[in-house]
Amino acid sequence: MFLYVSHPMCKKHDNGWGHPENAERYSRVEDALVSARLLDYVLTKEARQANDEDILRVHTPHFLKTLKAAIPQQGLITLDEDTALSPDSLDAARYGSGAVLDAIDSIMAGQAQRAFCNIRPPGHHAEVQKPMGFCLLNHVAIGAAYALEHYGLERVAIVDIDVHHGNGTESYARVEPRVTLISNFESGIYPFTDPHSDLPNQLKLPMPAHTSGAQWLEAWNHLGWPFLQAARPQLIIVSAGFDGHQMDPLAHWNLHERDYQAWTEQLIRQANQLCQGRIVSVLEGGYDLTALGLSVVAHVKALAEL
Ligand SMILES: [Zn+2]
16 A cells, blocks of 8 residues: 655756756665565556646746746756756656656555655755756646646645755645645754744744754644644645754755654654655655665655555
8 A cells, every 4th residue: 555656757857967956866765675675565556647737827928938948958957046947857747746646646546645745856946937056947836736636635745854944835725725834944054044934824943053863853743733633634735954063064954864754653653644645755855875875765665654
């Protein structure tokens, strides 16, 4: 009842030499799951590509037109100081969003109860109107929009555990009140979000540098889970970033893989009570390759109950 969705085309997006968001991340996640024997007894699927209609449920026509026009024939172009485009970048991102759509289809058809999407580039910084911060398409938002329209759901929650605030997903929650966003993040780092939320359907959980696993889990227990319960979601989508890990080079939290496992076990309890256990988890950040592999294994082990 657990589904793993991925596509090797996700390796084809290239940010340039030495960039922390690179194809090795995809490979290391898959290798870690295979080595831990976690893919032996679960459903696996090669993702489809999201089409223009899927993308336009979230992003503006101008966004898509500009992104298509910017894709280079060869070499790289930079969109901002963090984000580049290579010839296959849009295709790679389409497989990323498509993985989320496939996971939602399987869950809504009752073939799986939970799913993990190993994809890149990540998506939660991509705003409705502009790509940014390593992100081109906002996969979790595209998934939520599809679930609302295609399956007629009325309430979808996105829970974002990446160490950076999901500003792109916030830009979607701003125009889609049927989506509830709960996003934890390290205060004072990219994308330098205001710690206060002006949206009734968003909970921000800012936490300082050196936040420990116990403090992080406490914040979810006291604030995150009650907010989720009040939202009464019919489906939960996770922006699963693992850059809060102690070893991560881009942030300063002190989480360990066991904390991701504990959090995932709590999430499953919430989902079982709220939405028949339906969880779609989507890879976002995580830039120390060893920590990323360990964290995804801990997360998937809990999700698949293996
Ligand atoms: Zn991040």
